[in-house]
Amino acid sequence: MKAKVNGLERELADGSTVATVLALLDAPASGVAVALDGEVVPRAAWGTTSVPEGSAVEVLTAVQGG
Amino acid sequence: MDDPLVIAGREFGSRLIMGTGGAANLSVLERALVASGTELTTVAMRRLDSSGGGVLDLLGRLGVTALPNTAGCRTAAEAVLTARLAREALGTDWVKLEVVADDQTLLPDPVELLDAAEKLVDDGFVVLPYTSDDPVLALRLEQLGCAAVMPLGSPIGTGLGIRNPHNIELIVSRASVPVILDAGVGTASDAALAMELGCSAVLLATAVTRAQDPERMAAAMRAGVEAGRLARLAGRIPKRFWAHASSPAMG
Numbered sequence: 001m002k003a004k005v006n007g008l009e010r011e012l013a014d015g016s017t018v019a020t021v022l023a024l025l026d027a028p029a030s031g032v033a034v035a036l037d038g039e040v041v042p043r044a045a046w047g048t049t050s051v052p053e054g055s056a057v058e059v060l061t062a063v064q065g066g
Numbered sequence: 067m068d069d070p071l072v073i074a075g076r077e078f079g080s081r082l083i084m085g086t087g088g089a090a091n092l093s094v095l096e097r098a099l100v101a102s103g104t105e106l107t108t109v110a111m112r113r114l115d116s117s118g119g120g121v122l123d124l125l126g127r128l129g130v131t132a133l134p135n136t137a138g139c140r141t142a143a144e145a146v147l148t149a150r151l152a153r154e155a156l157g158t159d160w161v162k163l164e165v166v167a168d169d170q171t172l173l174p175d176p177v178e179l180l181d182a183a184e185k186l187v188d189d190g191f192v193v194l195p196y197t198s199d200d201p202v203l204a205l206r207l208e209q210l211g212c213a214a215v216m217p218l219g220s221p222i223g224t225g226l227g228i229r230n231p232h233n234i235e236l237i238v239s240r241a242s243v244p245v246i247l248d249a250g251v252g253t254a255s256d257a258a259l260a261m262e263l264g265c266s267a268v269l270l271a272t273a274v275t276r277a278q279d280p281e282r283m284a285a286a287m288r289a290g291v292e293a294g295r296l297a298r299l300a301g302r303i304p305k306r307f308w309a310h311a312s313s314p315a316m317g
Contacts, residue, residue, distance in 0.1 A: 006113040027114055031122050033155035040150045058113065060151045064095065064121050065110025066085040066135040066162060066271060 001053040018046040021057050032061045069295070071267050073244055074160075074192045074213040078105045081261070082291045083133070083246065085271025089280065092120055098274050099128055102284035108133045108162050108271070111152050122156070133194070135162040140175070142182035149186055161186060162216070162269075163195040172222040174198050180206060187211035196248050199229075201236040208243050215241060216248035216269060219260065223272045225252030228259055238264035254283075254290030261294025262302070 003012050005021055012020065018034050018041050034041045035058040041049050051057060070077040084104040089095035099107060107130045109121055125132045134152030139145040142165060149161040165182050167175040174197050186193045192213045197203055199217040207215050217237055220226035227250060228234060238245050244266035251257050251270040260268050268291050277283035 006115075025114055031155055032114055033111075033151040033153075035147060035151055038147060040147070040154055042154065058151075060111045060148075060155060061114045062109040062122050062132065062134060062152070062156060063112045064086040064089060065112070065137050066087055066108030066133075066164070 003051050004056040006059055016051045018049045021051060025059055027059060032059055034059050080105045081267040081295060082288055083267055083269040086121055087271050088275035092124055094280055096124055098280040098284040101281045103288045104130060106131045106133050108135045110135055110137045111148050132156055133160055133162050136164045139165050142178045145182040146185050149191060159190055160192040163193050176203050183207055183212055184210050199233040201233055204237045205240055208241060214244040214246050216246040218249040219247050220250030222249045224250055225273055226250055227252050227256040231263055234263045254286040257287050257290035258294035261291055262297050264298060
């Protein structure tokens, strides 16, 4: 199935969760946050929140700015 | 602490809040942050990729508190989502709220700003809004429950200093939350002026990070903020039209 991850369309295995996507991105253990279709997914729910076909996942972190 | 800056009940020994944007690399940034003496420093939230990391580690190592911002947001909805993501990523409910209208001016969009501020205050955030130097808007933001108001001196990154000092004084005179001069500072005298006008703190980035010698400029800003604060507390003499001799006229 396909989903948009940080603006790029990616092929994901069926049953992928937010945690699967983070592993795919090699995300660090801390300092990141995830929005699924515009809603924040709390860290505690990453492993249980599935990523639906055609959804948009945004993975953010802090960078230099302001 | 002798004369701490207090925001939402939290004390800071330094009245200089730094930004991390614009530094050539993390090592330059580190030296500048140390020289500035800052205890609170902004970071932006962006999509995770392989580059641009490390700023949180740096702030953690220096013992500087990270203040996430909503830079780049154009609508209240974007800013609220960014703040919530920052809270999740950084474990802080403090946010520098920025909702700008366009790329040319980067001026705050007051309508979206008020909307976002209200939603974030309701959601339990400590909201520090970047606002125009409009005394009416500043008061409205305070009434909504913002923990400080942060009027610009001039547009972000211009280094044009404080274009309307009277407006900053008006904002200070009516505020009961800290007023933090945010944006437009070009050099140390601008930072000193902000404090002389009664601001509680100064937030700046570009003036230091893009200076020829960021570390030295950071030290200059620190001294400027301290000098301006002392002068404000000391109470300046009134301005006079005619000379007034400082030596005795008699004898």
